[in-house]
Amino acid sequence: MHQRGDLQDNPWGICRTWVMNVKQGPDKQLMVRLAGLILVGLVMAVIFSSGYEDRARKRGEPTGQDDGFRIVELPAAPDEGIANVYDARSSIAAAIAPSQAGTGESRPLWAGGQGGSDVPEPLPQGAKAAETCSCGDLHRLWLEEPRMVGEHVQDLQEGLTVSGHYAGPADGVFGPGTDRAVRAFQTSAGLPDNGIVDMAVWMALGRICEPIVAASLKPSGDIIEASPDPGYGPGQAVWRAVLIDTSNLTVTLLENGKPVNQYRVGVGKPSTPTPLGYFKVTDKAAWAGGFGTRxxxxxxxWGKYGIHGTNKPWTVGQRKSGGCVRMLNRDVERLYSIVEVGTPVIITAGHFGALGSTRPRIEPGAKGSYVYAIQLRLAKLGYKHAGVDGVYGPATERAIMQLQRDKGLPVTGIVDMQTYQALGMSVMD
Structure with a gap:
């Protein structure tokens, strides 16, 4: 049995003894016993939490850190529109500076890695953040522990390699070698050699790399040669269209059905593919930033996509975008001056129609080019209740199931090869 003096010096002993005594009481004290157990749990949680925070402070690591990424804070998202580009950039740069992280009204951001939120490029006018591709992301990067990692660091390393300042592997890890390359580039570009990759560094790197990339781009084997004869006389109306082929990474300007200009492009990654199908230009804008000059x-x-320039010209000719079509700034400026709002844009995946030769299995919940094409075909076949929005929702599922019943197929609501054939969408069709 504890002495009274011992219990006074040991609050935990007091709490434990009280709970044990309560357990031995009559049944009518059940609620009191439960309250005591809850109190013990709360006390233990506070003790363990305080101990973790103390250990973290002693090690000098920021609390909340996880998975090798650094948590910083951003101010509330700026208003949409081109007029906010420079104000938004300055506020973002200030917010993620190491000495100012976590100040003001904020929201969490993963700096570096691949899996978290991104530093946003100011959005195209009228676009919603959730619908816009990530092509405009220009992350602020620097050397720190734990190391920043991810595709944005890899993009930086590839650009520094093109500019001649980096000879290491593009491994996506911002280490000492990348830091030295950044400082060397900053010195050569007349920028402060502080090792911080900010908007000024990205912009300068893009300007220096663009002519190098332009000189190195080679046409694919089946690139279309521009026609010397435009096919129309002076004063004659001209019908224009833009043809984008994601299989050979080209964009071709057509006038009255004949190719007159062609450029190399970058398109979406496999995880964020460029939309396929028949679209039109809905809006145009000229600015500076991650989306390039146009x-x-x-x-x-099913989302906000477009044709735009880039301040990462070394990604042109690759499949690295968030779904948009990337062009060198000098090329997109030429196309921009000719193409008007309302111009048709056809995006294909080769010579087997807009969808190419691939017919993936499509299930409810999917969205994208194949769903859009399926919905168009359902409407043509009379299943108009499906809707045409590129999203495989309940209405589309009901239409597919009705088609499967009508054709004597297993009614699954899943678009497989038999269902593609019933829709008249097999490759040879």
Whole structure:
């Protein structure tokens, strides 16, 4: 049995003894016993939490850190529109500076890695953040522990390699070698050699790399040669269209059905593919930033996509975008000056129609080019209740199931090869 003096010096002993005594009481004290157990749990939680925070402070690591990424804070998202580009940039740069992280009204951001939120490029006018591709992301990067990692660091390393300042692997890890390359580039570009990759560094790197990339781009084997004869006389009306082929990474300007200009482009990653199908230009804008110097938006029903320039010209000719079509700034400026709002844009995946030769299995919940094409085909076959928005929702599922019943197929609501054939969408069709 504890002495009274011992219990006074040991609050935990007091709490434990009280609970044990309560357990031995009559049944009518059940609620009191439960309250005591809850109190013990709360006390233990506070003790363990305080101990963790103390250990973290002693090690000098920021609390809340996880998975090798650094948590910083951003101010509330700026208003949409081109007029906010420079104000938004300055506020973002200030917010993620190491000495100022976590100040003001904020929201969490993963700096570096691949899995978290991104530092946003100011959005195209009228676009919603959730619908816009990530092509405009220009992350602020620097050397720190734990190391910043991810595709944004890899993009930086590839650009520094093109500019001649980096000879290491593009491994996506911002280490000492990348830091030295950044400082060397900053010195050569007349920028402060502080090792911080900010908007000024990205912009300068893009300007220096663009002519190098332009000189190195080679046409694919089946690139279309521009026609010397435009096919129309002076004063004659000209019908224009833009043809984008994601299989050979080209964009071709057509006038009255004949190719007159062609450029190399970058398209979406496999995880964020460029939309396929028939669209039109809905809006145009000229600015500076991650989207390059020009933007031409497309009427893709399931998201905000467009044709735009880039300050990462070394990604042109690759499949690295968030779904948009990237062009060198000098090329997109030429196309921008010719293409008007309302111009048709056809995006294909080769010579087997807009969808190419691939027919993936499509299930409810999917969205994108194949769903959009399926819905168009359902409407043509008379299943108009499906809707045409590129999203495989309940209405589309009901239409597919009705089609499967009508054709004597297993009624699954899943678009497989038999269902593609019933829709008249097999490759040879």
């Amino acid at each position: 933007w031409m938006g497309l009427d893709v029903p």
